[in-house]
Amino acid sequence: MIVATADASAPPVPGFVESTFNPLVYQVAQRCLSACPGDGARTAVVLASMMGDATTLDLGSRRLAAGQAHNPLLFMQSTANAVLGHISREFGITGPLLSLSTLDDLAGELFATARVLLEDGELDRVLLIGVELAGTARTTAAHRELGTEPPSADRAVAIVIDRDDEIFQPPEVAPTTGYGSLRGLIDLAARTRGTQP
Amino acid sequence: MNHDVLVTGFGVRTVFGTGADAVRDGVFGGHPVFAPITRFDTSGYRTKAAATAGEPAPLREVLYDRAEAAVAMAGLPEGGDTAVLVGTAGDFAGLTRFWRESGGPRVADTVPARQAELLASRLGLHGPRMAFTNACVASASAITHACRLIAAGRVETALCAGGYLVEEENLAKFDSGFALSGKGEVRPFSADRSGLLLGDGAAAVLLESPDHARRRGARVLGAVTGWGAASDAYHVARPHPEGAGLAIAVQQALRRAGGAPIDYVNAHGTATRHNDPAETCGLRTVFGAAADTVPVSSTKGVTGHLLEASGVVEFVITLLALMDGVLPPTAGFTEPDPECDLDYVPNRPRRAGLRRALTVNAAFGGANTALVLERS
Numbered sequence A: 001m002i003v004a005t006a007d008a009s010a011p012p013v014p015g016f017v018e019s020t021f022n023p024l025v026y027q028v029a030q031r032c033l034s035a036c037p038g039d040g041a042r043t044a045v046v047l048a049s050m051m052g053d054a055t056t057l058d059l060g061s062r063r064l065a066a067g068q069a070h071n072p073l074l075f076m077q078s079t080a081n082a083v084l085g086h087i088s089r090e091f092g093i094t095g096p097l098l099s100l101s102t103l104d105d106l107a108g109e110l111f112a113t114a115r116v117l118l119e120d121g122e123l124d125r126v127l128l129i130g131v132e133l134a135g136t137a138r139t140t141a142a143h144r145e146l147g148t149e150p151p152s153a154d155r156a157v158a159i160v161i162d163r164d165d166e167i168f169q170p171p172e173v174a175p176t177t178g179y180g181s182l183r184g185l186i187d188l189a190a191r192t193r194g195t196q197p
Numbered sequence B: 001m002n003h004d005v006l007v008t009g010f011g012v013r014t015v016f017g018t019g020a021d022a023v024r025d026g027v028f029g030g031h032p033v034f035a036p037i038t039r040f041d042t043s044g045y046r047t048k049a050a051a052t053a054g055e056p057a058p059l060r061e062v063l064y065d066r067a068e069a070a071v072a073m074a075g076l077p078e079g080g081d082t083a084v085l086v087g088t089a090g091d092f093a094g095l096t097r098f099w100r101e102s103g104g105p106r107v108a109d110t111v112p113a114r115q116a117e118l119l120a121s122r123l124g125l126h127g128p129r130m131a132f133t134n135a136c137v138a139s140a141s142a143i144t145h146a147c148r149l150i151a152a153g154r155v156e157t158a159l160c161a162g163g164y165l166v167e168e169e170n171l172a173k174f175d176s177g178f179a180l181s182g183k184g185e186v187r188p189f190s191a192d193r194s195g196l197l198l199g200d201g202a203a204a205v206l207l208e209s210p211d212h213a214r215r216r217g218a219r220v221l222g223a224v225t226g227w228g229a230a231s232d233a234y235h236v237a238r239p240h241p242e243g244a245g246l247a248i249a250v251q252q253a254l255r256r257a258g259g260a261p262i263d264y265v266n267a268h269g270t271a272t273r274h275n276d277p278a279e280t281c282g283l284r285t286v287f288g289a290a291a292d293t294v295p296v297s298s299t300k301g302v303t304g305h306l307l308e309a310s311g312v313v314e315f316v317i318t319l320l321a322l323m324d325g326v327l328p329p330t331a332g333f334t335e336p337d338p339e340c341d342l343d344y345v346p347n348r349p350r351r352a353g354l355r356r357a358l359t360v361n362a363a364f365g366g367a368n369t370a371l372v373l374e375r376s
Helices: A021-035 A054-065 A081-091 A106-118 A137-146 A180-193 B020-026 B059-074 B092-101 B112-123 B135-151 B168-176 B210-215 B244-256 B275-293 B307-324
Strands: A002-007 A043-048 A097-101 A125-132 A155-162 B005-014 B083-087 B129-132 B157-164 B201-208 B222-231 B264-266 B356-363 B367-375
Touching: A002 A021, A002 A180, A021 A081, A021 A125, A021 A155, A043 A081, A043 A106, A054 A137, A054 B092, A054 B168, A081 A097, A081 B222, A081 B367, A097 A106, A097 B222, A106 A125, A106 A155, A106 A180, A106 B135, A125 A180, A137 B092, A155 A180, B005 B020, B005 B059, B005 B135, B005 B210, B005 B307, B020 B307, B059 B112, B059 B157, B059 B201, B083 B112, B083 B135, B083 B307, B092 B168, B112 B129, B112 B157, B129 B135, B135 B157, B135 B201, B135 B222, B135 B307, B135 B356, B135 B367, B157 B307, B201 B210, B201 B307, B222 B244, B222 B307, B244 B275, B244 B356, B244 B367, B264 B307, B275 B356, B307 B356, B307 B367
Parallel strands: A043 A097, A043 A125, B083 B129, B083 B157, B264 B356
Antiparallel strands: A002 A155, A097 B129, A125 A155, B005 B201, B005 B222, B157 B201, B222 B367, B356 B367
16 A cells, blocks of 8 residues: 655646646655556546635636636636546556545545445556645635534645555544544554654 | 346436426427526626526535435335435535625535535435536446445445536636537537537436345336446546547446447537547447447437536436437437447437447546446
8 A cells, every 4th residue: 555645835737727736636646656556457546525626616716706707727627537637647547537525534435435446346456535725715614514624734645555455444533633534544644654643 | 137236216307397208308309499598697708508497496406306306216215325426516506606795605515525415314315425526427427336336235225416507607617618619509429510508407316236126126217237437548628539438438338238239329429529529439449340330329419518417317318218219319410520420310319129228428537437228
């Protein structure tokens, strides 16, 4: 099992603007896939994020509210598909690309999804990516309404799970704050490295 | 025949109204009703038309209405561990309202996962729940995932839904990306196709394991015998020109279905320059010379593009084609394109003895899905 993390210092990705979401996703994916090359035809990518790329989505909406023309560069960037497509091209991945939103801790849903995908027989490994941004006024209001914890900073965690890996139980959610729905993944990354989250 | 997953209920809504008969009249009738959008100001956009039906209820209510219909048709008792998997990007009308009004009620409805949670809690369903947000394959991905969950024995029932209601955020995006037809019409696979138009749509399907359906004596409407998902590894927005990922997804689905012949394909068919020839090429790769004899149609010529709802609405349309023995036409078809050279069932429905059908979808980033349905 390979684990990687990234924060807002992730370098920009050409063609992706305005938000740290796509650079975060790209950096954790790149770190995992470079450390653990494999058969792209038998690799799935699953991205989970409660709020998604709220920065890009809300930027487009604010421009709309202000009566400004929509920026064509933002046309597809608020869906995670675009950066997943970028990653699939760079690493030759032709397995399924999934993006999910869940109100639960992302670790549990990602691990459960990986288990089901690997039972499929067409796949040997799954790249799991959890990503959350510190957010916007809208996501802050949404977190308040949902009673969920917003993350304190932009972060992403990725894990590559192979068919042969025995670790399929989602980690216990750490009693830490500030990580939002990423806390289980952050905890797993820390334990894998033998450090504190 | 390996009936891994059965279909026991559905609810559907398009511009033509709710329920199967509205689909039979409008979608199978092949009469486009694209009209100027009146629910917001379109004066700043090149494209001003869509397949909209009046002022819609909030997305949460539309999804609930169709999901409740699917559960009622299936006769599913309340309280089970049914998975709730929804293809949605959240309530975009709420997003617009938040930034225009500096707030507004129910801002949490803009969070995709909230739509799945709401459905589960209102219907009393206690299984896993999540939203699939991968654009135009979102609800097809929800169905594919449900099939995997049921086939693996992790759940016995799954409610898969998807909804999209035309709003300004996506019209602005697609308009800025020059993806929309400026002519007020959608002509999939035609030489003169000029792009897509958006449409209102929502649907829900109840999927079930054979054992569970048998135990409770459920009426079986059809079966999902194959599913596949694959990516192009080609471009962030455009499909692979030879439909490479689509072909892989279809081949996976056909393998899982046991390789039986396909009698009809419900295509993604967006009527964009790039999609339609790529999809044609992908289907030719899979079917070879037999592609000439497999009817293929896109129902987006009447429904419009339903974005996250496309997969599940087109799943229901494909199911109805199998149940009724009628092929829905590709409405708006005018003249053949040399790059699109399949039998597209132009403009008029066609009677056919159908046993198995395939429905495919594709999305930004090169994501593709394929589902094989079989008549019960």
